[in-house]
Amino acid sequence: MSPESITADQVWTWLEGVPDPEIPVISIVDLGVVRDVVCANESVTVTITPTYSGCPAMAVIAEDIKLALEKRGVVSVELVTKIAPPWTTDWLSEKGKARLEDYGIAPPRQTGVPERCPNCHATTVTKVSQFGSTPCKAQWRCDDCLEPFDYFKCL
């Protein structure tokens, strides 16, 4: 495919196939990390934003984007990192939230409290720690099935 014929819509669709390196059930588009795609002058510019300022997955995400686009014949990929406006969990797509729950991670909520246990769906849950296996998650426990689970922090 010649770069001139690539449209931004196509690139968005391709990027929807790029999984988040740490939570592979959702794509970087569902996560809201991809902010903008511009196709011009035979090159594609993708603007990304970090979830957390120290998120170690950013370097991998940047590599994965390049690989995904080069695989489709895009010759020149430029990546721009932008921190403003800062990433918020409001940018997680509904599809992304549903997939998180299926995967066993309670999706973020404005109240700061998970709606229910992602395993048994009981609504009585207790915070274990504000920090979890990655910066974006906290540890909670279901008071009903007693299973611990990750909660995607609201940011």
Added chain:
Amino acid sequence: MMTANEALFQFLLRQGDNALVLGHRTSQWCGVGPVLEEDIALANTALDLIGQTQLWLAYAAEVQGEGKSANDLAFLRDAYDFRNLLLLEVPNGNFGQAIMRQCLFDAFQVPWLTELQTSSNQQVADISAKSLKEALYHWERSSETVISLGDGTEESHAYMQAAVDFCWPYAGEMFCDDAVDEAINTAGIAPLPSSIRQTWIDQVESVLSEATLTKPNSDFAQRGGRDGIRHTEHLGHMLATMQVLQRSFPGATW
């Protein structure tokens, strides 16, 4: 008389070095935290701080205009070139002391970064808005933990009272305005640190009182970190460990 650019560079170093030095000290807890959850929390806090460091020091390097990177500033400067608060460079001590230090610093960072969001300098405003989100949940955890331990057992209470007594003389440095602060304030980049002192005291008093801890009475402040004039002897030792790889193998990358 310093130029506007020099003042901005010094200001950015203070922002970046606070995050770097506290981030590195906090990372020293990785693998030795008292319980698994706290170990993870400390490591994640350190990670946030190192992320913030990259943002501040990358901008500092740009303002400096000598073609350096954030990594150059972090790994190739000596102790006397660092501009962090003394509070953040003293060794971790025990877990209670590390949490108290975090709490006193977070109580400063939250109102400080809130003000910086409306800085006349857009990059400062953007980095602050990003960092504030993280500072807010650091504060939530550090203040809750100080309360739990202070109002905990007799033993944990004693540790926390000793922690606040130890940290207190270092905390006042946050609010000692100098020529850099004046220049930055005049340029509309940041308020004077002294202007948020009362907010900080109110927050800290509220936490200490809920934690059944006694606020030290002295207003004496150890200074010399944020202007680099007199760091403690601990910073050099910390940097020796932190910088050894880049000093021994200059330019080494992963």
